[in-house]
Amino acid sequence: MGVFEKKYDVIVVGGGHAGCEAALAAARMGASVLQLSLYLDNTALMPCNPSIGGPAKGHLVREGSALGGEQAEAADASAMLIRRLNTSKGPAVQALRAQCDLREYAAHFTLAVQTQPNLEVHQDIVTEIWVEKGKIRGVRTRYGFTYEGRTVVLTTGTYLGGKVYIGETSFSSGPLGQVAADELPGSLNEHGIRTGRMRTDTTPRLHYDTLDLSSLAVQESAGEPLAFSLWNEGKVHEGYSCRLTRSNERTHDIIRKNFHRSPLYMGWMEGSGPRYCPSIEDKVIRFPEKDSHLLFLEPVSRANREVYIQNFSTSLPYDVQCEMVHSLPGCEKAHITRPGYAIEYDYIFPTQLFPTLETKPIQGLFCAGQINGTSGYEEAAAQGLLAGINAALTVRGEEPVVLLRSQAYIGVLVDDLVTKGTHEPYRMLTSRCEHRLLLRHDNADRRLAPIGRKIGLIADSRWNALLSKWKKIDDEIDRLETVKIYPSDSLNSELTALESAPLMEPVSAADLLRRPRVPYSLAAAYSHAPVSLAREEAFALEVEVKYEGYIQRQHRQVARLEKMEDVKLPGDIDYSKITGMLSESRQKLDTIRPMTLGQAGRISGVTPTDIHLLSVYLNSLYRRGGADEEKEA
Incomplete structure (x- = not known):
């Protein structure tokens, strides 16, 4: 095999939704990137339903946009029809869903990756990962090349050992009759990555x-x-x-x-x-x-x-x-x-990953998308974006991005995978998110755009547009809190039509808006708003004002929970030394190697009593100077 002369910062294996997001993110952050795809014409292929979004999934797409990802752009460019779902329910579960033109969606991503500076795209099939002394060195391919990379991101979708079933007929295949990647699973197993089998189906x-x-x-x-x-x-x-x-x-x-x-x-x-x-x-x-x-x-x-x-x-x-x-x-x-047809394929057990999506057995190897046991274009793209970001940050020698459950749906997705694992295709649901009122579709920019800006994925023009938008909303909220609205026949007539009680004495415009069914447009009209808000700006403002009490309560809950997230666990902690801990808890903690006390508490089967014992043990370590952590348990 010949060794390709150029050494890349990041090698992305796969050209699907996860692979494209990973390659684009790393390249836009200044890393030199090679993207290897089985078949270039299948870039961002949509082998199942060509729809994007829906509850929780739409949240992932919006969060990807806030971080500087591309899927939202591709969905908008290819949408044939689009709807806002769950409008009869609260704002926490409302999200967009679009039916996309699968060819236009793929064409958008294809052009993006093939015109992105720092990114080279090549058609080849990866058969082996190249590992030395527990660290990734690169990949080897069917065409006889060895490519060297400082980091590698595997985004192989349903192609790993893919096998299609239609009744009594079965054959080796990727989705929609494409070539399967049959050699790579053996290489992963050889280097200590444990794999299993999953199945997904599609319709006629x-x-x-x-x-x-x-x-x-x-x-x-x-x-x-x-x-x-x-x-x-x-x-x-x-x-x-x-x-x-x-x-x-x-x-x-x-x-x-x-x-x-x-x-x-x-x-x-x-x-x-x-x-x-x-x-x-x-x-x-x-x-x-x-x-x-x-x-x-x-x-x-x-x-x-x-x-x-x-x-x-x-x-x-x-x-x-x-x-x-x-x-x-x-x-x-x-x-x-x-x-x-049904397609069966290999995936890796995701508890072998850190929350950065880097594998624990092999330094510098990241995995994203269906290889981690997820289902859906949105889940794949979100992971690909995070993996590409962290691969580039690894090359820079900078701290990785780890998103908390209270910070993003992407954080919930990744935490569920790496902490609990999955034995069936994982799909993001709003019910999985305990802080969903804080993680709404309308505030994804406030939550995540500062991170995208910091790592270099949000350009000046876009950042300045966000700052202007936020200021306009914040100024209007402040104004609504101070300006008074007085009773009038016309106002009370409109309130009655909304099934809201007539106004009998002056109230702040914000208090009027806090009433059920009273829209911002009414409060703005009778308080003589000096600026006009766009539809999405008005929606975000209305949610912040109407749900202020609930939002503050969730923030207090998050603050309490984050105390456990601040307690870091030493990477070399010996769980066998913790007296009184159940053997099941000890085994699971040793297998998953959680990074924080909070993550340890979310591992299925680890009891609250054992978390308390772990906390006591950590405090004893700190007192003896056996750990260099900033926080005590």
Whole structure:
């Protein structure tokens, strides 16, 4: 094998959502980056539903934008329709979801990586990692090259040992018939990285012109201008919509009669599938009391006539899929352009990672995306961005970025992975986030843009625009707290229409706004606001004022919890020396090697009593001078 002469700061293995974010972030931070991809035409491929966002997932995209990532830009550039979800619920769970043109989304990322200074893109298949004395040195490839790098980021998606199943048929493959990466898993195992198997499924694609959509309900794009990126003007999208249909008893009977031909129920696949996005076979067997399931017929590109059936993933044989599809209202004569399938692949146990996404066994090796056991483009991109940032910071010799659970959904995602691990595809949910009122879609910029600015991913023009926006909102909040609004017939008439009590005496504009159902526009109009706020600015202001008490309460809770996060655990701590600790706790602490007392307390199976014993042991270490930590437990 020949050794490539140039030594890179960061080598990114993979060209999917995680790989592109990692490569772009590291290169924009000044690192010399090589991105190796199996097939360049599959850059940022969307092999499943080409949608971006939704509750929690949309939060991840917005946070990526605030840190300086690219996914939000790609989603905005390719959106065919977009909606704000959960508008009837509180602001903590509201988020955007867009149906994207998969070709335009991929084209955006392709152009971004191929025009980014400091970033070289090359098509090749990585077969080995090159490790010396516990430290990464680079990678070796099928084409016979050895590339040397100070750090390596693995973002291999579902390609590692990928195997596709369609009924009784199975074959080695990446998603959508692409080449699998079969050699790399063995190299990882050889160097002490433990791997397992996972499974995910996708749905049949249909030809739009063979559908009868006349009787199906339509879901249009939002009438208000919306955008994922902090830096883009929102748009109103027209011309594309989703249609709603449902499975029925006939569909379910077809599935039941063919269970014996399902690779899932015949036990041919060993990997666990996604709990929160199960196949239609899973739904039928798990929920026998349901006689139908809601399905969405969603366009995938302006450049073709294909339709994706959301909530209808399957690995049943092709002939069975035809029967199932034809049983659906509106799809009686549908032509399947691509069958659904299940894909099984290797992933690494994510408890082998630090919160920086660097592996514990191998210094300088980072992992991001589905290789860490996650599911979804948004989870992958968020991890890729963080891994690329930390790989570049490692090369600089600077402190890594570790996001706390109270700081970002990305922090919750990573902490769940590295602390609890996962044995099924992990999907980000708002319910996983205990501080979700603090981690809203509308305040991602305040939470994370200062970090993006500090590490060099937020340019002057964008930073100054944020400073101006924040000042405008803060000044208006201060004004609302001081200016008085007086009772009037016109005001009380509007309040009555909003089912709010008439105003009987003067109140501050902020107190009026704190009333349920009273919008900022009303408080602004009757307090003679001197400036006009954009829609998103007004929404952020309204949330801060209306939920002020709840927000302050969560901040107090976070402050108490962060005391445990401030207690650092020595990397070489010997848990066997802690008297009275349960053997299960000792084993899990030794395996995961948590970085803080707070992280130790979140490990499944480690009891509060054992955390107390660990705290006492740490204090004894500090008193004896056996640890160089700043904080005592």
